[in-house]
Amino acid sequence: MSQPTTERHSTGRAALREWGLGLRDMRSWIGLVAIYVLLTWLISELTGLQEFYRLLLYPARSLTAAVVSLLLIFVGYVIYLPLVAREPRPLKRIWRLVETYLLAPRQIMNLLVPLLLMPFFMSAFTSFKSMIPEIVPFYLDPAFMSADRLLHFGWHPFEITHALFGGQTASLVINTFYHVWFLVMWAAMIWHLIHLAERAHRLQFLLSFILTWTLLGSLAALALSSAGPVYYGEVTGLADPFGPLMSRLYEIDATARLAGATGGLPVLEVQEMLWGFYTDQDTTYGSGISAMPSLHVAVTALIAMSAYRIHRLFGYVMWAFTAIMLVGSVHLAWHYAIDGYLAIAATAVIWRLTGRFAEREVARNG
DSSP, X not given: OHHHHHXXXXXXXXXXXXXXXXXXXXXXXXXXXXXXXXXXXXHHHHTTOGGGOOSOSSHHHHHHHHHHHHHHHXXXXXXXXXXXXXXXXXXXXXXXXXXXXXXXXXXXXXHHHHHHHHHHHHHHHHHHHHHXXXXXXOOOHHHHHHHHHHHTTTOOHHHHHXXXXXXXXXXXXXXXXXXXXXXXXXXXXXXXXXXXXXXXXXXHHHHHHHHIIIIIIIIXXXXXXXXXXXXXXXXXXXXXXTHHHHHHHHHHHHHHHHTTOTTOOHHHHHHHHHHHHHHHTOOOTTOOOOOSSOHHHHHHXXXXXXXXXXXXXXXXXXXXXXXXXXXXXXXXXXXXHHHHHXXXXXXXXXXXXXXXXXXXXXXXXX
């Protein structure tokens, strides 16, 4: 009787040790998330903006996004194995991967910790983003508009994108890609959590992901406070050079609706909704206005850098997606072109620095 009991105790100790190793793998990531959430709360207290701080905005939506992402990854892999990898027994291969990457105690911890903490992080991020114009009012839009024209030889970048992709169909496709970004981001996050056997690469991506949101989406956004082309006239009180762009977008929207596309150009409804949140000083799902730098471009560029390291073809696909995000951010009046340029450059620096740190961290953890 004592031998099975001893074996169970030994198995239990081994499982606890693996759970502990999983936590140790994630300790630097957990630390960054905790610091950001606490600092955001502290800033709200010190600035008297407590009403903007909301920590429970995303749990249900994050869970839904995670489940949908897992399903998409599963379906994609089921298609990939027999058609591309020529795997003769794809279901058996998938089950082996599930055992290796989803059921092992260490891997469960590596998966659960980010999934449990990300909703709180995203809620804190939205809270901070909503506070930005209260702390540093939008002031750099005229400078960024002028810089864009200087860099593009006297042209506004939207004049270039609409000359190339100004048709109704192209604009609707760009809008669709821009909205798909949220799902792509979550799918990339989940994929890195469940599939990468190379722990340093996984940690590099996770750290880069958090630092992109905190350093670029919060710190840089605060220092470089700007609202973007869509709100240029409202926040500056100056003659609006983006009036023709907005007129064109509303024209495309009206034409699409008349043609039977009941949703029209959805970006316009989102932009009006965000402006309503801003004027009502409301912190809710997706609220907050900030143009510089573009997180759509930064996060997609990060995914492209990681994808290229895994497989060049994946990298090329994601760099193409990044190019669409860059064009879309200008085409749909969300951003100045330099918002995307700076985002890519800064993300590349973050990716490089976290790579060195992740290798040392994994070597220490064993």
